[in-house]
Amino acid sequence: MSNTIDELLAGLDLPAKIELISGANFFRFAGDPSIGLAEMPVSDGPSGVRGEQWDERDPSVSLPSGTALAATWDRELLTEIGALIAAEARRKDVYAVLGPTINLHRSPLGGRHFECFSEDPLLTAEIAAAYVRSVQAHGVSACPKHYVANDSETERFTADVIASERTLRELYLYPFERSVQAGAWMIMAAYNSVNGVTMTENDLLDEPLKGEWGFDGVVVSDWTAVRSTLGAAKGNDLAMPGPWEAWGKPLEEAVRAGQVPESAIDEKVRRILRFAERVGALNGTPRQAPAFTDAAAQQLVRTAAAKAMVLASNDGTLPLNKPAGVALLGSAAAEPRFMGGGSATVIPSHTTSPLEGLSQALPVVYTPGVHLSENMLPVPLDLITDPETGTPGLDLRYLDGDTLLDQEHRTAGALMLFGNANALRAKTIELRGRLRADVAGEWRIGFAGVGTLSLTLDGEQVLEENVVPAGADPVEMLLNPPQRSVTRTLAAGQEVDMLVRMVPGGGFPAMGITCAVGRPRRSADEEFAAAVELARTSEVAVVVVGTTEQIESEGFDRTTLRLPGRQDELVAAVAAVNPRTVVVVNSGSPVEMPWRDDVAAVLLTWFPGQEFGAALADVLTGAAEPGGRLPTTWPRTIDEVPVLNTKPAADNALPYEEGIHIGYRAWLKSGVAPAYPFGHGLGYTSWELADLKVSGRTATVSVRNTGARPGRQVVQAYLSRSVSTVDRPxxxxxxxxxxxxxPGETVTATIELPQRSFEHWTDQGWTVEPGAFTLHIGTSVTDLPLTADIG
Known part of the structure; x- marks a missing residue:
């Protein structure tokens, strides 16, 4: 392989080589026909494969979030998920998926906490390795990210993480090390700095990544993370997006001036060519991944979502056994969060909400009780008609003055236009539709976007404004643009012609355009009272609570762990009138639950992907067991969280002063009991663990199902050291x-204990402290009935 690549490299002059080390455009690696190198589209990929553009006409399977996948503790399931991701990538002509996100849950406030797997490095590493192996087994590259210590979002472009080498090695680098061992073909370098040096120029890219670990793939920058021309000599190989100005003509001049050795450029190109050969872009064709029918993909997502759900508490109310009536409450029951915000966003062909899923399985009556947001929603497809086609949807027009450049029938109220070729050349963009009011009352009608926007209703312009983004983060601007609206009182069945016109401006390209509506609502107090009364008169109350895109997303961290709005108040009021109150928590990361001891059951669902409603119905009725175990600790209150800070100081420094003590390690050190510990999760049966045996680095345990239902248990092994010369968890x-x-069956759990879990990092490298360790076996970090000494 190396000879072939060296021969190809010899045929490239310096400008051609420099062209290959930055992207061809926003989501495409450059090619070179002269050597048989195809351009290579890539896509964000943590929770589904979007493709190069956001377009509802080319939908993607929406998978459970990272926290949900890790909550399964299931390597085999990740193998199936990886095959589906690869199939989606090949369907969309994508050579690499930009995932998984394997940063750690250092603080529950982290904005992309939902996208990452766990607070524990070993669990993160195991899930990541299974993901990487499976995706790449089908000829599509994974791209573990963000190397390294990009564990929060506040000032993410400039934050400087200050961490000891032991902290980095034992915690934050370990999942990347295991991903390299699993064969990762690409690693993404983060925005942040570590110990004073931005990651795209940090020595950590050389050692341990390329040196000690032997990584022979491509280090790609996070988008815009390459900061300097002379940094090209460092460990980053590919600057994205492209063409990247700092790596164009200035880099060629720097090489010719002797400031950057051409050999450094050659090494980057070798890695890119090796990568291209692996994914079938170099004198070859991409390998075909196994095809998934829509039904098979939906079933896999449904199974994964149920297996990820964590039953945190249950007094026996669950599973529901043919109740006479169920009060389904909570805004999130009808408008849930299927996925996290930011670059993990995809557009699925369909979704099932809890309201839709439970209505198919149980006698449900619904009212929201509270509303999570005053924001309008993209106009639903069943309320809008394209005036050109007469079918559900909208008419999208791209204009240059009076010249119509192109026209499209679109089937979503919110359109992402970033990177759209028509949108880039249009001076004006128009979105038209005929809105039908399905209920009488006061409607809000408006738009969302950035630029000069106007709204015309029935031929009369009623709103015009130059809209500028509230913040500077481009992801926030793209996915949560500012909204503007007017109110109109409409009769049921009344129709209104809508025209939203946008002129991009303010230095921003056409990011997106949205036709938005807010349907009539009861007053907040009336709605709240109606929900409590419905709960009082129903056999069971199911309250779905959750977060919003304005709370958990890329580009910012949380400032509180409280649920937004009056959700806590609603749960407390419902529980006071109905002792059979089940609370479903639709959040990607921990939230406070002050009512948790006053309700019959608490079910944590994370962001479970497009089959949320169907999977939730499976779990609540007992058709499937809630199979999840916590991959991260859930606190009682924010004040008790031992590691919380995500905000850098004035000098950009963010010291990791806690060292190796994050997550449950920090909780155990503090001596404070959380609401729910790491590894915790109930099912619908009971278990007994016995007969622990240890042979070398392998432990076996007899696991007996002592209940009346089949079930699944995750047997966990922890180490401790009662006397040690080094600081340990x-x-x-x-x-x-x-x-x-x-029921009644006994099976054997076999647990392999990696050598690394016995080692600690010193100035001389990895070492094992002499003497015995204690092995603890159980079902959470605080429920460990079996112990043994192990050397």
Whole structure:
């Protein structure tokens, strides 16, 4: 392979080589026909493969969030998920998916907490390795990100993480090390700095990544993270997006002036050519991944979502056994969060909300009780008609003055236009539709976008404004643009012609355009009272609570762990009138639950992907067991969280003063009991663990299902050291195994304990402290009935 690549490299002059080390455009790596190198589209990929553009006409499968996948503790499931991701990538002509996100849950406030797997490095590493192996087994590259210590979003472009080498090695680097061992073909370098040096120029790209670990793939920058021309000599190989100005003519001049050795450029190109050969873009064709029918993809997502749901508490109310009536409450029951915000966003062909899913399985009556947001929603497809086609949807026009450049029938109220070729050349963009009011009352009608926008209703312009974004983060601007609206009182069945016109401006390209509506609502107090009364008169109350895109997303961190609006108040009021109150928590990361001891059951669903409603119905009725175990600690209150800060100081420094003590390690050190500990999760049966045996680095345990239903249990192994010469966690995860058993059946859980879990980092490298460790076996970090000494 190397000879062929060196021969191809020899045929490239310096400008051609420099062209290959930055992208061809926003989501495409450059090619060179002269050497048989195709351009290579890539796509964000943590929770589905979007493709190069956001377009509802080319939908994507929406997968459970990172926290949900890790909550399964299921390597085999990740193998299936990886195959689906690869199939989606090939369907969309994508050579690499930009995922998984394997930063750690250092603080529950982290904005992309939902996108990452776990607070524990070993669990993160195991899930990541399974993801990487499976996706790449089908000829599509994974891209673990963001190397390294990009564990929060506040000032993410400039934050400087200050961490010891031991902290980096044992925690934050370990999932990347395991991903490289799993064969990762690409790693993404982060925006932040570590110990004073921005990551695209940091020595950590050389050691341990390319040196000690032997990584022979491509280090790609996070988008715009390449900061300087002379930094090209460092470990970053590919600057995205492209063409990247700092790596164009200035880099060629720097090489010719002897400031950057051409050999450094050659090494980057070798890595890119090796990558291209692996994904079938160099004198070859991409390998075909296994095809998934829509039904098969939906079933896999449904199964994964149910397996990820964590039953945090249950007094026996769940599973529901044919209740006479169910009060379904909460705004999130009808308008849930299927996925996290930011670059993890995809557009699925369909979704099932809790309201839709439960209505198919149970006698449900619904009212929201509270509203999470005053924001309008993109106009629903069943309320808008394209005046050109007479079919559900909208008419999108691209104009240059009076010249019509192009026209499209679109089937979504919110359109992402970033990177759209027509939008880039249009001076004006128009979105037209005929709105039908399905209920009488006061409607809000408006738009969302950035630029000069106007709204025309029935031929009369009623609104015009130059809209500028509230913040500077481009992801926030793209996915949560400012909204403007007017109110109109409409009769049921009344129709209104809508025209939203946008003139991009203010230095921003056409990011997106939205026709938005707010349907009539009861007053807040009337709605709240109606929900409580419905709960009082129903056999069971199911309250779905959750977060919003303005709380959990890319580009910012949270400032509180409280649920937004009056959701806590609603749960407390419902629980006071109905002792059979089940609370479903639709958040990607921990929230405070002050009512948790006053309700019959608490079910944590994360952001579960497009089959949320169907999977939730499966779990609540007992058709499927809630199979999840917590991949991260859930606190009682924010004040008790031992590691919380995500805000850099004035000098950009963000010290990781806690060292190796994050997550459950920090909780154990503090001595404070959280609401729900790491590894915790109930099912619909009971278990007994016995007969722990240890042979070398392998532990076996007999696991008996003592209940009346089949079930699944995750057996967890932790190590401790009662006397040690080094600072250690009270306990730390060393391995785990998931087992399934029928009622009364006994099975054996076999847990491999990696050598690394016994080692600690010193100035001389990895070492094992002499003497015995204690092995603890159980079902959470605080429920460990079996112990043994292990050397």
């Amino acid at each position: 009270v306990r730390w995860l060393s391995g785990f195994a998931a087992v399934e058993a029928a």
